[in-house]
Amino acid sequence: MHILETKGLNKTFSNGQGTQQPVLKEINLQIPQGEFTAVMGPSGSGKSTLLYTLSGMDTMTAGSVLFKGQEISALSETELAALRLHSMGFIFQQMHLLKNLNIRDNIILSAYRAKKTSRRAINARAADLMKRTGISALADRGITEVSGGQSQRVAICRALINQPDILFGDEPTGALNSKAAGEIMEILGEINRSGTTILLVTHDAKVAAGAERVLYMLDGRMASEHWLGKYHKEKGDLKQREEKLSSWLRTLEF
Numbered sequence: 269m270h271i272l273e274t275k276g277l278n279k280t281f282s283n284g285q286g287t288q289q290p291v292l293k294e295i296n297l298q299i300p301q302g303e304f305t306a307v308m309g310p311s312g313s314g315k316s317t318l319l320y321t322l323s324g325m326d327t328m329t330a331g332s333v334l335f336k337g338q339e340i341s342a343l344s345e346t347e348l349a350a351l352r353l354h355s356m357g358f359i360f361q362q363m364h365l366l367k368n369l370n371i372r373d374n375i376i377l378s379a380y381r382a383k384k385t386s387r388r389a390i391n392a393r394a395a396d397l398m399k400r401t402g403i404s405a406l407a408d409r410g411i412t413e414v415s416g417g418q419s420q421r422v423a424i425c426r427a428l429i430n431q432p433d434i435l436f437g438d439e440p441t442g443a444l445n446s447k448a449a450g451e452i453m454e455i456l457g458e459i460n461r462s463g464t465t466i467l468l469v470t471h472d473a474k475v476a477a478g479a480e481r482v483l484y485m486l487d488g489r490m491a492s493e494h495w496l497g498k499y500h501k502e503k504g505d506l507k508q509r510e511e512k513l514s515s516w517l518r519t520l521e522f
């Protein structure tokens with residue numbers, strides 16, 4: 269079963285002076301449930317636009333995006349907002365965490381809004397997520413009192429609090445040093461192995477090496493793809509995967 273599927277997806281931006289710029293061109297993509305996919309490609313190739321269009325945060329110009337078989341362009345704004353709240357999680361480079369709330373409250377806020385389960389169950393899930401991401405001791409701290417890597421862990425917990433089917437990330441490790449980025453990738457890998465589908469955009473081969481499949485976008489098209497297979501930390505072969513990926517990327521002149 270594909271959790272996400274696009275058919276002839278096109279997206280055009282108008283540049284203000286009446287000219288249209290095609291940014292996504294005839295994208296046919298299938299993301300199986302449970303896959304960990306990374307999207308790479310040169311700057312301006314359309315990666316972020318693809319992510320926003322797939323997640324219903326931006327509209328498409330033509331074609332179709334099916335989420336669990338449902339055409340998202342047929343949904344009303346309210347239905348789309350509910351779908352995003354209940355079924356999708358988002359992690360961005362800019363985390364948009366709320367400065368007037370502590371870490372725990374930043375994580376649970378959207379779960380209180382979603383009202384999927386009791387407050388008690390929500391608090392227990394937040395505690396579990398903080399434990400899994402190693403930030404339990406920081407729960408009562410303000411968002412300005414922690415490091416970039418710790419904030420990104422908060423953002424991951426927040427994205428996962430409503431048990432989404434899919435987690436979208438746009439350069440989720442972009443602001444982090446290489447050690448913190450590696451730790452975040454280990455966390456994402458574990459989340460994926462526990463069943464959450466992940467789709468993330470990254471420039472970094474080290475980050476993409478943790479993905480199962482890497483898609484390469486060029487000038488608005490899906491130009492190529494590379495299968496790495498599931499990454500298991502125990503195998504400890506991340507370096508080899510990164511080398512394999514980098515040599516593939518070199519053939520694409522990336």
Ligand SMILES: Nc1ncnc2c1ncn2[C@@H]1O[C@H](COP(=O)(O)OP(=O)(O)OP(=O)(O)O)[C@@H](O)[C@H]1O
Pocket residue numbers: 281282283291309310311312313314315316317318
């Ligand atoms: N809101 C917008 N209005 C007009 N043009 C846009 C808009 N957003 C993006 N674009 C254009 O669409 C193209 C693709 O942008 P996008 O951000 O998707 O690329 P990207 O591959 O994610 O780039 P980067 O790696 O630099 O983040 C670029 O030419 C960009 O200028």
